[in-house]
Amino acid sequence: MNVLFAGGxxxxxLYPAVAMAGELRKLVPDAALSFAGTTAGIEATExxxxxxxxxxxxxxxxxxxxxxxDMVINIGVVADFVAALGRAVALIGxxxxxxxxxxxxxxxxxxxxxxxxxxxxxxxxxxxxxxxxTTKLLAVLASEVHLSFEEARGFIVKKEQLFxxxxxxxxxxxxxxxxxxxxxxxxxxRPTLLVFGGSRGARSINNAVLQRLGDLTASxxxxxxxxxxxxxxxxxxxNSSSCVWIAPYIENMGxxxxxxxxxxxxxxxxxxxxxxxxxKPSVLxxxxxxxxxxxxxxxxxxxxxxxxxxxxxxxxxxxxxxQGILELLHDAEKLRxxxxxxxxxxxxxxxxxxxxxxxxxxxxx
Numbered sequence: 001m002n003v004l005f006a007g008g009x010x011x012x013x014l015y016p017a018v019a020m021a022g023e024l025r026k027l028v029p030d031a032a033l034s035f036a037g038t039t040a041g042i043e044a045t046e047x048x049x050x051x052x053x054x055x056x057x058x059x060x061x062x063x064x065x066x067x068x069x070d071m072v073i074n075i076g077v078v079a080d081f082v083a084a085l086g087r088a089v090a091l092i093g094x095x096x097x098x099x100x101x102x103x104x105x106x107x108x109x110x111x112x113x114x115x116x117x118x119x120x121x122x123x124x125x126x127x128x129x130x131x132x133x134t135t136k137l138l139a140v141l142a143s144e145v146h147l148s149f150e151e152a153r154g155f156i157v158k159k160e161q162l163f164x165x166x167x168x169x170x171x172x173x174x175x176x177x178x179x180x181x182x183x184x185x186x187x188x189x190r191p192t193l194l195v196f197g198g199s200r201g202a203r204s205i206n207n208a209v210l211q212r213l214g215d216l217t218a219s220x221x222x223x224x225x226x227x228x229x230x231x232x233x234x235x236x237x238x239n240s241s242s243c244v245w246i247a248p249y250i251e252n253m254g255x256x257x258x259x260x261x262x263x264x265x266x267x268x269x270x271x272x273x274x275x276x277x278x279x280k281p282s283v284l285x286x287x288x289x290x291x292x293x294x295x296x297x298x299x300x301x302x303x304x305x306x307x308x309x310x311x312x313x314x315x316x317x318x319x320x321x322x323q324g325i326l327e328l329l330h331d332a333e334k335l336r337x338x339x340x341x342x343x344x345x346x347x348x349x350x351x352x353x354x355x356x357x358x359x360x361x362x363x364x365x
Contacts, residue, residue, distance in 0.1 A: 001024075001028050001030075001031040001032070001098055001359065001362045002031070002032040002095065002096065002097045002098050002099075002362075003021075003024060003031060003032070003033050003034075003097055003098065003099050003100075003101060003358055003362070004034055004035070004036060004055075004091075004092070004095060004097040004099075004100045004101070004111070004115075005017040005020070005021060005033070005034070005035045005036070005100075005101045005103065006035075006036045006037075006100060006101065006102045006103070006107055006108040006111030006112060007035075007037075007043075007101075007102055007103030007104050007105045007107065007108045008035070008037035008038065008041040008042060008043035008047075008103075008105045008107060009037075009038065009040070009041040009042070009043075009104075009105035009106055009107070010041070010042060010105065011042055011046075011270065012104075012127055012268055012269050012270050013103050013104040013105040013108070013127070014037075014041070014042055014043050014046060014047075014103070014105070015168070015169075015170070015270060016103050016125055016127060016167055016168040016169075016270075016351075017035065017101065017103045017125075018046070018047075018050060019168030019169070019170075019350075019351040020101065020125070020168055020351055020354050020355055020358065021033045021035075021052065022351065023168075023351045023352050023354070023355035024355045024358060024359070027355055027356070027359065028359065033052055033053075034052060034053040034054070034055060034095065035047045035052050035053070035054050035055070036054070036055045036056075036057055036088075036091065036107055036111050037054055037055075037056065037057070037105075037107050038056065038057065038058060038106060038107055039056055039058075041105060041106075041107075044056075055091055055095075057084050057087050057088060057091070057107055057110065057111070058080065058083075058084060058087075081109070081110060084107070084110040085110040085113060085114055087110075088110040088111045088113070088114035088115075089114045089117070089118065091111075091114075092111075092114055092115055092118055092120060093118070097115075097120065098120075098121065098361070098362035098365050099120070099121045099122070099123060099143075099358050099361045099362050100112060100115035100120055100121070100122050100123075101122075101123045101124075101125065101358060102122065102123070102124045102125070102134065102135075102138070103124075103125045103127070104125075104126070104127065104132050104134060104135070108134055109134045109137075109138065112124065112134065112138045112142070113138060116138065116141040116142070121143045121361040121362065121364065121365065122138075122141070122142045122143050122144075123142065123143060123144045123145075123146065123354075123357060123358060123361060124138065124139055124142045124144070124145045124146065125146045125148075125165075125167075125168075125354060126145065126146070126147050126148060126152060127148050127167045127269035127270070127273075128148065128149070128152070128269050128292075128294040128295075128297065128298055129148075129149035129151045129152050129294065129297035129298045129300070129301045130152070130155065130292050130293070130294040130296075130297035130298075131147070131152050131155045131156065132291065132292065132294070133292075135156070136155055136156065136157075139156050139157070139158055139162075140157060140158050142158075142161070143161065143361055144161045144162075144163065144357055144361065145158075145161065145162050145163070146163050146164075146165040146354055146357065147162070147163065147164045147165070148164070148165075148166055148167035148269060148273065148347070148350075149164070149297075149298070149301050150164050150301075151297065151300075151301050152164075163357075165347060165350050165353045165354055165357075166273065166346070166347020166348075166349075166350030166353075167269050167270065167272070167273040167347065167350055168273070168350045168351035168354060169270060169273035169274045169277055169350070170253070170270075170274060171277075172253055172254030172257060172258075172274075172278070173254045174254050174257065174258045174278075175254070175255055175258040175259075176258070177192075177258060177259060177261075179258075180255045180256075180258035180259035181221065181259045183252070183255045183259070184221075184223055184245040184255070184256075184259060185242065185245065186221040186223070186242060186243060186245060186259065187221055187242055187243055190219065190220055190221045190243060191219075191220050191221070191261045191262070191329050191330060191332075192220065192221040192222070192223060192259050192260050192261050192262075193216065193220055193221070193222050193223070193260065193261070193262050193263075193264060193325070193329055194222075194223045194256050194257065194259070194260035194262070194263045194264070194265075195209055195222060195223065195224045195225065195263075195264045195265070196224075196225035196250065196256075196263075196264075196265050196271075197225070197227055197265060197266055202227065202265075202266055202285070202287070203229075203230060204285065204313050204314070204316055204317070205264065205265075205266075205285055205316065206226055206227070206230045206234060207317060208316040208317045208321070208322060209222070209224065209264075209322075210234055210237060210238075211317060211322075212319075212322040213237075213238065213244075215322065215323075215326065216322070216326065217241065217243045217244055219326075219330065220243065220326070220329055220330075221243045221244070221245075221259075222243065222244050222245070222246075223245050223250070223256050223259060223260060224244065224245065224246040224247075225246075225247060225248070225249060225250045225256075226246055226247070226248055227248060227249075228248045228249070231246070231247070231248040234246060253274075257274070257278050257280060260280065261281075261329060261332075261335055262280075262281055262282065262283065262325070262328060262329050262335060263275060263280050263281070263282040263283070264282070264283045264285070264325065265282065265283075265284065265285070266284070266285060266286065266287050266295060267284040267285070267286040267287070267295040267296070267298040267299040267302075267310070268287070268290075268295060268298070269294075269298060272284075272298055272302065273347070273350070275302075275307075275308075275342060276302075276307065276342050276343065276345040276346040276347075277343075277346045277347070277348045278342075278343075278346075279339045279340065279342050279343030279346065280339060280342055281307065281308065281328075281334075281335050281338030281339050281342060282302070282307070282308040282309075282338075282342070283308065283309050283310070283311060283325050283328070284298075284299040284302065284303075284308050284309070284310045284311070285310070285311050285312075285313055285316055286298070286299045286310065286312075286313065287313065288312075288313045288314070296310075301345075302342070302345065305341050305342075305344065305345055306337065306338060306341040307338055307339075307341040307342035307344075307345055308338065308342070309324070309328065311324075311325075
């Protein structure tokens with residue numbers, strides 16, 4: 001069996017593909033698995049590090065604006081796409097994959113389209129509640145389309161071979177809460193807020209927490225991943241304490257999730273998959289500049305199910321927003337009910353289900 005994964009640019013597009021590849025390795029040890037990506041995306045370093053072959057295809061994304069400068073740039077982007085489509089056709093002809101799996105990002109569009117034109121089996125895995133342009137357009141010709149949110153169904157025209165399978169996410173070794181708080185040298189009796197915004201951080205979240213740090217730590221613990229860009233600035237304002245742990249990046253996320261009663265973070269698809277798989281209540285702050293405003297749609301799905309509350313990015317610094325987070329952090333019954341609602345949205349076996357679908361499609365060739 002030969003499978004080519006097309007997707008990347010960000011971890012949100014790459015890691016679901018990596019999770020599926022990992023499951024395929026378990027189920028079909030002799031499967032040939034490779035990835036296509038760009039030199040500018042996270043896949044350029046991560047895919048080789050994980051031991052998979054990486055095929056590089058230069059391609060750029062469209063500028064989402066109507067200025068003259070944006071339109072001029074997009075003329076070049078379209079020309080690049082045509083060239084990338086030609087390279088994708090050559091790659092597929094050379095590799096002869098049984099299935100091409102697209103997970104989003106610039107490179108997935110030419111690879112999926114080339115595969116469909118060459119009558120190859122294609123599977124699209126969409127992470128967000130608001131599907132990307134590639135998913136919406138190429139779903140029409142895809143062999144199967146797998147969504148992460150039930151809410152995304154309405155955006156897909158072709159309803160045949162359309163499934164809600166969840167978003168493959170990292171798994172974690174968990175601890176009991178007291179042991180986890182001890183791991184971070186925090187007060188084991190206090191409720192704990194976990195704050196993160198991705199590896200680069202989220203400045204608006206960091207600024208809001210820093211501004212109200214005294215109120216937050218008066219009765220609570222904080223585990224705070226600041227991101228590399230803000231770490232030195234924040235560390236210079238935070239005194240050593242038994243109720244605050246800060247770092248640019250959290251290596252042991254299993255311990256961090258185990259220690260937390262509530263999570264404050266962005267509404268990216270990977271974060272939401274982790275939160276729901278673990279049954280964690282959350283306060284979601286959608287990144288306002290995300291493509292297609294998809295993080296707002298992700299957050300709405302959890303809020304509607306009672307699993308989260310959402311705060312607008314530009315309102316997080318308001319006193320009422322942080323006060324609401326504090327009140328929620330100390331409302332054990334509300335946190336419990338939100339956690340139950342969160343777990344109901346989980347797809348812990350998403351990677352396994354998707355791997356089985358890939359195997360099934362490969363056998364049809």
